[in-house]
Amino acid sequence: MASLSIRGLAVRYGATSVLDGVDLEVADGAYAILIGPSGCGKSTLLRAIAGLERPAAGTIHLGDRRVDALSPQARDVAMVFQSYALYPHMSVRRNLGFALEVRGLPRAEIDAAVEAVADQLGLRTLLDRLPAALSGGQRQRVAMGRAIVRRPAVFLFDEPLSNLDPALRADVRIELKKLHRRLGATFVHVTHDPVEALALSDQLVVLEGGRVAQSGPPRELYDAPTSAFVARFIGTPPMNLLPGLGDGHVARVDGWNRSFPTPLVGPVWVGVRPAECTLTPGSWGQVDAVEWMGAERVVTVVRPGFPPVAVQLRDRDVGIVEGGVDLSVERAVVLARL
Amino acid sequence: MKPVSLPMALAVHGALLIAAVVALYPVAWVLAMAVSVGPVTGVVPWPTEPTWTHLAGLARGDVAAALVTSIVVATSAALAGLAFSVTAAWALARFDFPGRDLTLAGFVATQTFPGVVMAVPLYLMLDALGLLDRLLGLVLVYAATSIPFSVWTLKGWFDGLPKDLEEAAMLDGAGRFRTFFSVLLPLLRPALAVTGVFCFLNAWNEYVLAATLLSDPRAFTLPVVLQRSVGDYGADWGAFAAGSIVASLPVIVLFFALQKHFIGGLTAGAVKG
Numbered sequence: 298m299a300s301l302s303i304r305g306l307a308v309r310y311g312a313t314s315v316l317d318g319v320d321l322e323v324a325d326g327a328y329a330i331l332i333g334p335s336g337c338g339k340s341t342l343l344r345a346i347a348g349l350e351r352p353a354a355g356t357i358h359l360g361d362r363r364v365d366a367l368s369p370q371a372r373d374v375a376m377v378f379q380s381y382a383l384y385p386h387m388s389v390r391r392n393l394g395f396a397l398e399v400r401g402l403p404r405a406e407i408d409a410a411v412e413a414v415a416d417q418l419g420l421r422t423l424l425d426r427l428p429a430a431l432s433g434g435q436r437q438r439v440a441m442g443r444a445i446v447r448r449p450a451v452f453l454f455d456e457p458l459s460n461l462d463p464a465l466r467a468d469v470r471i472e473l474k475k476l477h478r479r480l481g482a483t484f485v486h487v488t489h490d491p492v493e494a495l496a497l498s499d500q501l502v503v504l505e506g507g508r509v510a511q512s513g514p515p516r517e518l519y520d521a522p523t524s525a526f527v528a529r530f531i532g533t534p535p536m537n538l539l540p541g542l543g544d545g546h547v548a549r550v551d552g553w554n555r556s557f558p559t560p561l562v563g564p565v566w567v568g569v570r571p572a573e574c575t576l577t578p579g580s581w582g583q584v585d586a587v588e589w590m591g592a593e594r595v596v597t598v599v600r601p602g603f604p605p606v607a608v609q610l611r612d613r614d615v616g617i618v619e620g621g622v623d624l625s626v627e628r629a630v631v632l633a634r635l
Numbered sequence: 636m637k638p639v640s641l642p643m644a645l646a647v648h649g650a651l652l653i654a655a656v657v658a659l660y661p662v663a664w665v666l667a668m669a670v671s672v673g674p675v676t677g678v679v680p681w682p683t684e685p686t687w688t689h690l691a692g693l694a695r696g697d698v699a700a701a702l703v704t705s706i707v708v709a710t711s712a713a714l715a716g717l718a719f720s721v722t723a724a725w726a727l728a729r730f731d732f733p734g735r736d737l738t739l740a741g742f743v744a745t746q747t748f749p750g751v752v753m754a755v756p757l758y759l760m761l762d763a764l765g766l767l768d769r770l771l772g773l774v775l776v777y778a779a780t781s782i783p784f785s786v787w788t789l790k791g792w793f794d795g796l797p798k799d800l801e802e803a804a805m806l807d808g809a810g811r812f813r814t815f816f817s818v819l820l821p822l823l824r825p826a827l828a829v830t831g832v833f834c835f836l837n838a839w840n841e842y843v844l845a846a847t848l849l850s851d852p853r854a855f856t857l858p859v860v861l862q863r864s865v866g867d868y869g870a871d872w873g874a875f876a877a878g879s880i881v882a883s884l885p886v887i888v889l890f891f892a893l894q895k896h897f898i899g900g901l902t903a904g905a906v907k908g
């Protein structure tokens with residue numbers, strides 16, 4: 298068990314800088330999720346923690362051990378690869394036990410550890426199969442089992458659910474959460490799926506272009522994003538960003554009689570969650586489309602000079618929504634517009 | 636399969652038959668010569684005055700000794716060549732170091748020269764090392780000459796193996812050697828079989844260098860002995876043919892023994908699927 302502390306981490310491939318001064322603190326036993334668009338350096342950060350990429354600058358501490366100069370073997374981290382990376386020529390049993398075999402543990406001890414993990418993950422009957430004879434979900438569990446067997450200080454997961462079909466994904470997501478609670482270990486999990494991120498994390502880290510854009514409890518990022526990038530990235534449908542003007546005390550949106558406190562001056566974004574809006578008949582905008590999603594409806598409202606505004610209506614009993622509407626919001630955040 | 640019409644089937648089988656005859660005709664000649672007293676004449680290779688003397692003659696004397704020499708030399712050369720090539724190929728496939736591309740290009744460049752060009756320099760080098768007429772010298776030469784091709788072939792296989800596997804092994808605590816022997820080598824078995832056969836045949840069939848570097852008849856390899864049997868003192872074609880058959884046997888045996896490796900890769904199931 299260990300906390301993770303990263304300061305000023307930089308990773309470059311030749312002349313291109315992939316990570317550029319990453320600072321990150323993950324508490325011991327936390328479930329941290331790294332999220333960001335494709336190519337923003339999530340896998341690279343995970344690989345740097347694992348010791349598979351050599352940083353150009355910065356430090357990495359696990360607990361009070363500085364590990365950035367250590368080989369992967371010496372770091373006491375386990376990683377579940379996106380591809381699972383099971384050894385194709387070894388049975389599930391040997392795949393699970395390989396790390397212990399390498400450490401030279403006695404056969405009986407390895408068998409006991411492997412069987413205990415196999416029982417936890419429901420792999421008991423598959424122990425003598427080769428990876429080629431497993432389904433995608435089973436392979437994923439073997440990959441997790443291989444990490445668990447070692448009892449590492451930190452677990453690293455690189456998009457562990459991305460190769461599963463959607464039905465299985467939801468199940469495994471719950472499994473992961475329970476596993477985290479049971480093991481009490483530090484998890485660092487990379488994903489590009491905002492739903493997965495909110496559902497699992499107790500610390501959410503948004504990466505943007507090789508830097509940490511915002512890090513904190515998921516609710517904090519959801520309620521109070523500090524940039525338009527984070528605001529749009531967390532939550533589905535994404536937060537509406539309406540152009541407004543700040544005067545140093547409040548910001549106003551054209552056509553609304555409400556104002557929102559802010560010290561910003563000049564063009565700002567007024568950010569409104571789709572679920573925190575209500576519609577009343579009026580003339581601010583026109584209903585452009587209504588999508589029924591089962592438990593909710595997503596209504597798109599348009600007004601000339603504004604981006605389309607999504608409104609999530611949870612109440613099934615609201616009558617037909619059409620024509621001219623006014624928008625009222627429970628809450629908004631004001632963000633710098635660059 | 637869709638049914639094939641009779642004329643079509645006849646045409647296809649006829650063509651295959653002709654191809655088989657063309658390929659096997661010289662082999663039939665050698666077989667016929669090996670069991671004939673005199674020269675085989677006529678269009679159909681059929682034994683004249685059948686005899687076992689040529690084949691029986693192989694059991695004693697220089698052919699049997701040369702057979703053993705050739706097996707030892709070719710096997711050692713194959714093992715040594717593989718050991719050097721597989722490690723070099725791993726390094727060239729996985730590590731980026733100064734001179735890497737130059738090394739790879741150099742390996743190709745050496746392949747463009749005919750082997751004979753090397754005979755004299757190799758002779759001088761082995762002479763300086765005191766390895767002329769020594770089988771160790773020949774083994775080193777054959778191992779070295781097979782390396783460029785083997786490295787290229789094996790590098791291709793390494794390039795095709797997911798790097799994740801090695802990284803997973805490193806995270807599992809395995810060092811480079813453990814990773815190499817426990818994870819990579821088992822996956823490369825088919826590649827090693829194919830490349831090993833290539834190295835073996837490279838040494839097994841080689842004549843020019845063996846004839847140049849060996850002068851002691853006790854050290855002769857099979858190709859040298861066979862050539863001499865139709866050389867200086869009149870051609871004994873029967874003995875030559877019998878020797879040729881013996882020379883082909885290990886190749887055939889090797890091929891059948893390793894056949895399954897030529898077919899399937901083992902990497903299925905490494906990643907999602």
Ligand SMILES: Nc1ncnc2c1ncn2[C@@H]1O[C@H](COP(=O)(O)OP(=O)(O)O)[C@@H](O)[C@H]1O
Nearest residue numbers: 310313315333334335336337338339340341342
């Ligand atoms: N070996 C490499 N050589 C050069 N560039 C790389 C290499 N690996 C990754 N990159 C680049 O680094 C950036 C970040 O990659 P990665 O960390 O895999 O992104 P993510 O996992 O967030 O999608 C990408 O732009 C990618 O092209």
Ligand SMILES: [Mg+2]
Nearest residue numbers: 339340341455
């Ligand atoms: Mg990635």
